[in-house]
Amino acid sequence: MENRTKTKQDKFHKCFGPVFEKELYDEILEIGIYNDINKGDLLIDIGDKLTYIPLILQGAVKIIREDHDGEEILLYFLERGDTCAISFVSCINLKKSIFRGIAERHTEYIMIPITKIEEWMVKYKSFRRFIIDSYHNRLIEMAETIESLTFMKLDERLVKYLEAKVKIMRSKNLQISHQEIATDLHTSRVVISRLLKTLEKLHKIELGRQKIQVTNL
DNA sequence: ACATTAATTGTGT
DNA sequence: ACACAATTAATGT
Numbered sequence A: 001m002e003n004r005t006k007t008k009q010d011k012f013h014k015c016f017g018p019v020f021e022k023e024l025y026d027e028i029l030e031i032g033i034y035n036d037i038n039k040g041d042l043l044i045d046i047g048d049k050l051t052y053i054p055l056i057l058q059g060a061v062k063i064i065r066e067d068h069d070g071e072e073i074l075l076y077f078l079e080r081g082d083t084c085a086i087s088f089v090s091c092i093n094l095k096k097s098i099f100r101g102i103a104e105r106h107t108e109y110i111m112i113p114i115t116k117i118e119e120w121m122v123k124y125k126s127f128r129r130f131i132i133d134s135y136h137n138r139l140i141e142m143a144e145t146i147e148s149l150t151f152m153k154l155d156e157r158l159v160k161y162l163e164a165k166v167k168i169m170r171s172k173n174l175q176i177s178h179q180e181i182a183t184d185l186h187t188s189r190v191v192i193s194r195l196l197k198t199l200e201k202l203h204k205i206e207l208g209r210q211k212i213q214v215t216n217l
Numbered sequence B: 001a002c003a004t005t006a007a008t009t010g011t012g013t
Numbered sequence C: 001a002c003a004c005a006a007t008t009a010a011t012g013t
Helices: A002-016 A022-031 A085-092 A114-123 A125-151 A154-169 A178-185 A189-201
Strands: A033-037 A042-044 A052-058 A061-066 A072-078 A100-103 A107-113 A205-208 A211-214
Touching (some): A002 A022, A022 A107, A052 A114, A072 A125, A085 A114, A085 A125, A114 A125, A125 A154, A154 A211, A189 A205
Antiparallel strands (some): A033 A107, A061 A072
């Protein structure tokens, strides 16, 4: 128990220590609720009522938008030190979530109840900064996603996806099926299989069942 | 250890 | 896009 609290503080310090001023830092540690979820678990679903905002300490979350047919599109990933910026707005005006967030791997985070959000916005400059910066980052990432969707060919998008995945997983050894990639990139599994095969022939990756080794990307 | 089944991947049309 | 073959993992007997 002692140990668990320690690591939680350590991780929080590592990710957010320089970001928040002292009093806010202490207040978050006191009020925020620590939680963790496993790979594939849902952090937030479309239509969910937002009751808290997550500060991510460890791991990664995939943010997805779903259209009317239930087709999914990958928007961006959240990493440690990030937060779901969109959730701020939804929190403040009490709207429901328009995105879905799924854990890409084991993920730890601190939940801040919405009741504190507005209070801290007024009280702490570093908190306002944090939210604006984070919002800005999400906007940039989304713009990049739109750019890729519009201008890049699928093979380029796949390479970009693999690069992002390597970065987020902090490993060149990815455990993922072709189908999952296809769903993320909004295309069919067969196409992904073929493109991956060509990448393998170019010695950029090595393929195995449920795994992809990125060697020379 | 073996057989059966399901899931994943590879390829041709 | 569809169909099917080949391979591998999972499960039961």
